[in-house]
Amino acid sequence: MNAVVKQEDSRHRLLEVAATEIYENGYQAASIATILAKTGLSKGALYHHFPKKLVLGYAVLDEIFIPNCMARWTQALNDSDPISSISAFLREGLACTTDENIRLGCPINNLSQEMSPIDEGFRQRINAALTYWRKSTEEAFKRGQQAGTVSLRINTVHNATFFVASMEGMIGLIKSAQNRELLDECTQGFIGYLEGLRP
Amino acid sequence: MNAVVKQEDSRHRLLEVAATEIYENGYQAASIATILAKTGLSKGALYHHFPKKLVLGYAVLDEIFIPNCMARWTQALNDSDPISSISAFLREGLACTTDENIRLGCPINNLSQEMSPIDEGFRQRINAALTYWRKSTEEAFKRGQQAGTVSLRINTVHNATFFVASMEGMIGLIKSAQNRELLDECTQGFIGYLEGLRP
DNA sequence: ACTATAACAAACCAACTGGTCGGTCTTCAA
DNA sequence: TTGAAGACCGACCAGTTGGTTTGTTATAGT
Numbered sequence: 341m342n343a344v345v346k347q348e349d350s351r352h353r354l355l356e357v358a359a360t361e362i363y364e365n366g367y368q369a370a371s372i373a374t375i376l377a378k379t380g381l382s383k384g385a386l387y388h389h390f391p392k393k394l395v396l397g398y399a400v401l402d403e404i405f406i407p408n409c410m411a412r413w414t415q416a417l418n419d420s421d422p423i424s425s426i427s428a429f430l431r432e433g434l435a436c437t438t439d440e441n442i443r444l445g446c447p448i449n450n451l452s453q454e455m456s457p458i459d460e461g462f463r464q465r466i467n468a469a470l471t472y473w474r475k476s477t478e479e480a481f482k483r484g485q486q487a488g489t490v491s492l493r494i495n496t497v498h499n500a501t502f503f504v505a506s507m508e509g510m511i512g513l514i515k516s517a518q519n520r521e522l523l524d525e526c527t528q529g530f531i532g533y534l535e536g537l538r539p
Numbered sequence: 540m541n542a543v544v545k546q547e548d549s550r551h552r553l554l555e556v557a558a559t560e561i562y563e564n565g566y567q568a569a570s571i572a573t574i575l576a577k578t579g580l581s582k583g584a585l586y587h588h589f590p591k592k593l594v595l596g597y598a599v600l601d602e603i604f605i606p607n608c609m610a611r612w613t614q615a616l617n618d619s620d621p622i623s624s625i626s627a628f629l630r631e632g633l634a635c636t637t638d639e640n641i642r643l644g645c646p647i648n649n650l651s652q653e654m655s656p657i658d659e660g661f662r663q664r665i666n667a668a669l670t671y672w673r674k675s676t677e678e679a680f681k682r683g684q685q686a687g688t689v690s691l692r693i694n695t696v697h698n699a700t701f702f703v704a705s706m707e708g709m710i711g712l713i714k715s716a717q718n719r720e721l722l723d724e725c726t727q728g729f730i731g732y733l734e735g736l737r738p
Numbered sequence: 739a740c741t742a743t744a745a746c747a748a749a750c751c752a753a754c755t756g757g758t759c760g761g762t763c764t765t766c767a768a
Numbered sequence: 769t770t771g772a773a774g775a776c777c778g779a780c781c782a783g784t785t786g787g788t789t790t791g792t793t794a795t796a797g798t
Contacts, residue, residue: 350775350776364656364657365657366565366567368565368567368568369567369568371754371755371756372756372757373755373756381776382776382777382778383756383757383758383776383777383778383779384759384775384776384777384778385776385777387756387757387758388774388775388776391757392756392757393756393757443655443656444656445652445656449652449711452711452715453644453648453649453652453711453714454565454652454653456642456714456715456717457642457643457644457714458563458564463715463717466715467715467716467717470712470715470716494731495728497724498724498725498727498728498731499728500728501712501724501725501728502705502724502728502729502731503728504708504712505705505711505712505725505728505729506701506704506705506708506709507708508711508712509703509704509706509707509711510701510704510708512651512704512707512708512711513669513700513703513704513707515651515652515655515656516651516655516662516665516666516669517666517669517670518662522700525697525700526697526700526701526704528694528697529694529697529698529699529700529701529702529704530701530704532693532697532698532701533701533732533735536732536735549745549746570784570785570786571785572785572786580746580747581746581747582747582748582749582786582788583745583746583747583748583789584745584746584747586787587745587746588745591786591787592787
C-alpha cells in the first residue's frame with residue numbers, strides 16, 4: 341500500500357518538475373539531469389516510470405498542460421452569449437496573468453512551435469487539443485446565433501479558427517515584448533473584434 | 540582581393556546554412572557540427588567569423604530573418620487603403636505559402652517563442668522588429684482614417700497590436716495543424732475582421 | 739623580400755546528453 | 769518462510785555539445 345502511494349508520489353513529482361522545466365526551457369532543452377536534481381530522485385526512478393524522455397514529454401502534455409488549459413476554457417464557454425463570456429474571459433486573463441505567464445507564454449503553444457515540425461507525437465496531441473478548442477468555440481458561436489447574441493452573417497468556422505489563432509498570437513506577442521501594457525492594448529483590440537460579431 | 544571575396548563568401552555561406560538550420564530546428568537545437576558539415580567549412584572558419592554560437596544566432600536574425608520579413612511587409616503597406624492592401628497581402632500569403640512554410644512557420648516567431656524568455660539579446664532584437672511592425676501598421680491605419688478608408692471609431696494602436704498578434708498566431712496555428720484548408724479558413728476570418736474596420 | 743594579418747584547417751577538450759544495467763530494498767501473496 | 773515483483777539507486781556508457789588551441793596557407797602592405 342505504502343509502496344503504491346510512494347510510486348504515485350514519485351511519478352507525480354517527476355511529472356510536475358518536468359512540466360515546469362519544459363515550460364521554462366522547452367522540451368529539447370529540458371535536462372533530465374536537472375529534473376532529477378530538483379525531484380531528488382535518481383535516474384533509475386525516472387526510467388522506471390518513463391521508458392524515454394519522449395514519453396515523459398508526452399505525459400507532461402497529456403496529463404498536465406492540456407487538462408489545465410481545457411478546464412479553464414470549457415468553464416468559460418457554457419453560455420448563450422459567447423461574446424460576452426469570451427470578453428469576460430479575456431479581461432479576467434488580463435487581470436490574473438502572472439509575470440511568469442508573460443515571460444513564458446502558453447505551455448501548449450510553446451511546445452507547438454518547438455515540436456510540431458520535428459515530432460509527430462507532439463504535433464498530433466497539440467493539434468487535437470487545438471482542434472477541440474476551435475470546435476467548442478465554433479459551437480459557442482452557433483449557440484450565440486441561435487440565441488440572437490451573435491450575428492447570423494458571420495461564418496462560425498472561420499471566426500472560431502481566427503479566434504484561436506489570435507489568442508495564441510496574443511500570448512506569443514506579449515512574450516517577446518514582456519510588457520503588460522501591450523497585453524492590455526491587444527486585449528482591447530481583441531474585444532473590439534469580438535464586439536463586431538454581434539448582430 | 541580574392542581573400543576578401545572568399546571571406547565574404549564563407550561568412551555568407553555560414554550565415555545562410557545556419558539560417559536554414561535554425562529555421563528547421565530552432566536556435567538551441569541547431570548543431571554547429573551539422574552547420575559545418577553542410578557548409579564544408581571547418582570549426583576554425585566558423586569561430587574566425589563568429590566568436591560564439593550566440594553571435595552567429597544574432598547575425599542570422601539581424602542579417603537574414605528580420606530584413607526578409609521587413610522587406611515583404613513594408614512593400615505591402617504604402618497605400619491609402621490599408622485594409623484592402625493588407626487583405627491582398629493575406630490572400631497573396633495564402634497563395635504563395637510553401638509546404639515548408641506551413642511546416643516551419645515564421646522564423647522570427649519561432650525564435651521569439653524559443654529564446655525570448657531565456658536570452659535578452661534575442662528578445663530585444665525580436666521585440667524591436669515586432670514593434671516596428673506594429674508601429675508601421677498603426678500608421679497605415681491612421682493614413683486610412685485620413686483617407687476615409689478606415690473607420691474613425693477604431694483605436695489604431697489597439698488594432699495594430701491585435702493585428703500583429705493575430706498574424707503571428709495564424710502562422711503558429713497552421714504549424715501544428717499542418718493543414719492548408721485551415722490556413723484558408725483562418726485567412727477568411729482574418730479578412731472578415733479587417734473589413735469590419737471600414738467606416 | 740619581409741612581415742603582419744586574415745582566413746582558414748583540424749586535433750583536441752571538458753562538460754554534458756539521454757540511456758543502460760546490475761544490484762538493493764520493500765512489499766505482498768502463497 | 770520463501771519467492772516474485774515493484775520501486776528505486778547510482779555507476780557507467782557512448783555520443784554529442786560548444787569551444788579552444790596549435791598550426792598552416794595565402795595575401796596585402798611596406
